[in-house]
Amino acid sequence: MxxxxxxxxxxxxxxxxxxxxxxxxxxxxxxxxxxxxxxxxxxxxxxxxxxxxxxxxxxxxxxxxxxxxxxxxxxxxxxxxxxxxxxxxxxxxxxxxxxxxxxxxxxxxxxxxxxxxxxxxxxxxxxxxxxxxxxxxxxxxxxxxxxxxxxxxxxxxxxxxxxxxxxxxxxxxxxxxxxxxxxxxxxxxxxxxxxxxxxxxWNTPVLTANYELQSMLLQKVGAVDDTFGNIPNLRTRLSSYLLANAYLGIPSLEDLAANFNTSARTLQRKLQEEGITYQQLAESVRKSLALHYLESGTYPIKEISYILGYNELSAFTRAFKRWTGSSPVNYLKN
Missing domain, CATH: 3.90.1520 (H-NOX domain)
Incomplete structure (x- = not known):
């Protein structure tokens, strides 16, 4: 390469x-x-x-x-x-x-x-x-x-x-x-x-599974795009950014705004002009990732909960029920 x-x-x-x-x-x-x-x-x-x-x-x-x-x-x-x-x-x-x-x-x-x-x-x-x-x-x-x-x-x-x-x-x-x-x-x-x-x-183990997780995310969002096409709306651009970097968790609005060289207030206002808040966007990304991880059949539910930033499995289960009306276990069964 x-x-x-x-x-x-x-x-x-x-x-x-x-x-x-x-x-x-x-x-x-x-x-x-x-x-x-x-x-x-x-x-x-x-x-x-x-x-x-x-x-x-x-x-x-x-x-x-x-x-x-x-x-x-x-x-x-x-x-x-x-x-x-x-x-x-x-x-x-x-x-x-x-x-x-x-x-x-x-x-x-x-x-x-x-x-x-x-x-x-x-x-x-x-x-x-x-x-x-x-x-x-x-x-x-x-x-x-x-x-x-x-x-x-x-x-x-x-x-x-x-x-x-x-x-x-x-x-x-x-x-x-x-x-x-x-x-x-x-x-x-x-x-x-x-x-x-x-x-x-220095001696912290490198886990191959982490690289596989990154690769899966990159394939999902096409993070390194060869087309450089038309500039999408802000919601799409931010969603792609959050998805591609999600193996390190969802950043705060302040950190995301700083990466785009703007203020948190300005970023939130621009999103609201597109009919969404940052909190809703982050929830949408977490839901998309949760479904993607579950359907891949590669990661245990507890690990998915951790990857998405939930300290307790019960908190992830409640969020998943809110998104889908079903628990992660029942979702997999169905």
């Missing part, structure tokens, strides 16, 4: 969700959508990549477009997770494998994983002989990789992992948003790009 092309396609798909026409972005960057959609190899020049990032940030009015893209991407979006889990049984092994694939996606920096007494670090190191370290694309790609790597770890173990500290030369105007996306209040301004984790996560 051409991982650099996959990255650009994910960038365009996210831009479309942000109401930016993919055709316009490609035109401004001198890229061809038909070439991106074809199965033939495609060379994307540094200037094209830089122009793509510049215009994505400009048209979305979001200087942290790369950070938000990394937050929104599914762990399997770049085609690496399947390769990683074939050779990994723990998070530590998976990250070590992931580091060896970095060069297939970007020539701007490498990834180094180091274990120490109290934990382990992931460091993104600019290539010394590179001339693009201060390019616009470099900063956006670095933000994307830091957020995506954290998201990738979540997907491998099906839980939200919190770093001990993060080092990066962040803009102080955006410190709070970096803290939110990277789930770390211990943000240190530094010339290095480092995420540090507690040692307990």
């Amino acid at each position: 051409d991982m650099q092309k996959a990255l650009v396609k994910n960038l365009l798909a996210y831009a479309v969700r942000r109401e930016i026409p993919a055709e316009q972005l490609c035109s401004l960057a001198g890229l061809s959508i038909s070439a991106l959609q074809s199965k033939n190899p495609l060379v994307i020049t540094p200037k094209q990549l830089n122009d793509l990032w510049l215009n994505a940030c400009h048209l979305s009015n979001d200087p942290l477009f790369g950070l938000h893209l990394g937050e929104s991407m599914q762990a399997s979006a770049l085609g690496m997770v399947g390769l990683i889990i074939q050779h990994s049984s723990t998070v530590g092994e998976a990250l070590t494998q992931a580091a060896s694939f970095t060069h297939l996606i970007t020539d701007l920096f490498g990834m180094q994983v180091t274990q120490h007494k109290t934990g382990f670090t992931i460091q993104f190191i600019p290539y010394k002989d590179g001339t693009q370290e201060h390019s616009f694309a470099f900063q956006q790609m670095m933000d994307l990789f830091m957020a995506y790597t954290l998201h990738e770890m979540d997907g491998l173990v099906l839980q939200l992992i919190q770093p001990k500290q993060v080092k990066l030369p962040f803009n102080s105007d955006h410190e709070a948003e970096y803290q939110r996306v990277l789930r770390c209040t211990a943000l240190r301004k530094s010339k290095e790009y480092v995420i540090e984790f507690d040692k307990q996560h």
